[in-house]
Amino acid sequence: MKRRSFIKLLAGLSAAGTALTLSGCGETLIRPDDKQMLAMLQFEMPDYEPTNENVLKKVRQWMATQGVQGENTLKFVAMENDNLQAKGVVTVHIKNKELKVSFNADITVVNANLIRFSATHFKDMPGPLAGESDSTQVFFNQVKDQVLTLCDRLENYLGADVGSSIANFQQQDLI
Incomplete structure (x- = not known):
């Protein structure tokens, strides 16, 4: 099973069965409280000893530099222990119009090669x-996919060589 398919499966499990069909309407809606997703990002950070602290520093560095890479962004809010909170915005296109959706992200370091990315409070x-x-x-076909694309970008950054152009990350930032 491909990693992206596995992540999508994980993300869909938390909200599976929570859809509510309105009688007479025919459109399936999801309650705001059920708009959430979970992704596990696995990576190997080359060129230095990976520690939980270094992972969080690299995630925070990515947040500071990734805003120029598209419509989907994640901004740092706070950091405690092995946990980082952020605010995100993703953009989806529907009928030649843009829908921007904000959400809260909680990034927890499970170990130095695995983080848990939880997105909640979509608005x-x-x-x-x-x-x-x-x-x-x-939500499931567009918003969730945009958040997963954001997760893919973060995972690629974390797995990139710190000296490579994709990382744009300095070794001294880890000290």
Whole structure:
């Protein structure tokens, strides 16, 4: 099974069976409390000894530099022990319009080669498509996929050589 498929399976399990069908409407909706996902990111950090502290520093460095890489972003909020909180925004395109969805991210270091990425409190930002992510089709097929793409970018960064251009990360930042 491919890693992305496995991550999607994990993300879908937490919300499976929570969809609510409105009578007479025919559209399947998801409750705001059920909009959540979980992904486990596995990586190997070359060129230095991976520790939980170094993993969190590299995640935080990625957050500071990744904003220029697209419409999906994750901004640092706080860090405690082996846990980091962030605010994220993803953008999906529906009928030539943009829907921006904000969420809270909780990143926990399980060990120096594995982190748990949990996304909760999804909320549509004001705009012409506000409320569209309540549709299970939009949430699971578009919003969730954009968050998983963000996770893929983070995983690639964590697994990159600190001297490579993809990482853009300095060895002295780890000291």
